[in-house]
Amino acid sequence: MNMKNISIILISILIMLFYLNYEIEARRGCCSHHGGVCGCSCCDGTPLSAKCRPYYPQCQKSSPRPGAKTRPIAPPPVSPPKATRSSTTPITIQTSITGVASVIDGDTIDIHGQRIRLHGIDAPESSQMCRDQGGKDYRCGQRASFILADRIGRRPITCDPKDKDRYGRIVAVCHDAGEDLNAWLVAAGWAMAYQQYSKDYVPQENEARLDHRGIWQGEFIPPWEWRAAKRK
Structure with missing residues (x-):
């Protein structure tokens, strides 16, 4: 080279x-x-x-050839929403409960082992004390229980469930020979209309208060306030 x-x-x-x-x-x-x-x-x-x-x-982007056909890109399929379990389970309530009732307190009874809370009313608690028109203390809660027991007797009654409360009790309107026992107890003055949950029995309460029936004859603390004070 x-x-x-x-x-x-x-x-x-x-x-x-x-x-x-x-x-x-x-x-x-x-x-x-x-x-x-x-x-x-x-x-x-x-x-x-x-x-x-x-x-x-x-990194150079390739451009399609002149006249070349481009295939459209189909959008991704939309999946149906997944079924989610509801946080609340519907309560199955019987159509009616019939039988001889045992009185637990002024607004609670038991039929065939099923605890039933009378709808829309609140009676004094069993150990609650009230004051009569003469200023004497008496066990108004116990009195309300006795009066309800005397009214029902040993006759079978029918209760129509409306709901369940937080304690698992059935909340119902109960009837004796067609008469609304919830309304009767409020009208007699031995329970109050539980307006926090229902105003169904406000007329009966107004009637009992005007006539000074039952607990309205003297002084008392509303049952819900009495319970709240006991919890403190």
């Missing part, structure tokens, strides 16, 4: 090294003020400049 050929080869190598070094330096300059190149954009999210894009051919 003569000196001329060696010179040509050396010049070619120098030219290649020059362009390679130029490309490296050019690539280094890309995104130099944007944190450098990260993938196909500057690290701060800035797109590659037109000067830098040729050095990253893998």
Whole structure:
């Protein structure tokens, strides 16, 4: 190999090294003020400049050929919502309960082992004391229980459930020979209309209060207030 050929080869190598070094330096300059190149954009999210894009051919977007048909992309299928279990379970309530009742207190009875709370009324608690018209204390809660027991006797009664309370008791309207016992007890003055839950028996309460029947003959604390005071 003569000196001329060696010179040509050396010049070619120098030219290649020059362009390679130029490309490296050019690539280094890309995104130099944007944190450098990260993938196909500057690290701060800035797109590659037109000067830098040729050095990253893998990032060049291919455009469809003229006249080429593009296939539409179908949207992903929408899955039906998953069934979720309700946080509250509906309460199954019997249509009616009939039988001889045992009186638990002035507003609670038991039929066939089922504890029933009389709907819409609140009677004095068994140990609650009231004051009569003469200023004498008496056990009004016990009196209310006795009066309800005397009214029911040993006759079978029918209770129509309306709900269940937080203690699991059936809340019902009970009848004796067609008469609403809940209404009767309020009208007799031995229970109050429990207006926090129902206003069904407000007329009976107004009647008993005006005639000073039962607990309305003297002084008393409403049963719900008496219970709240006992809890303190």
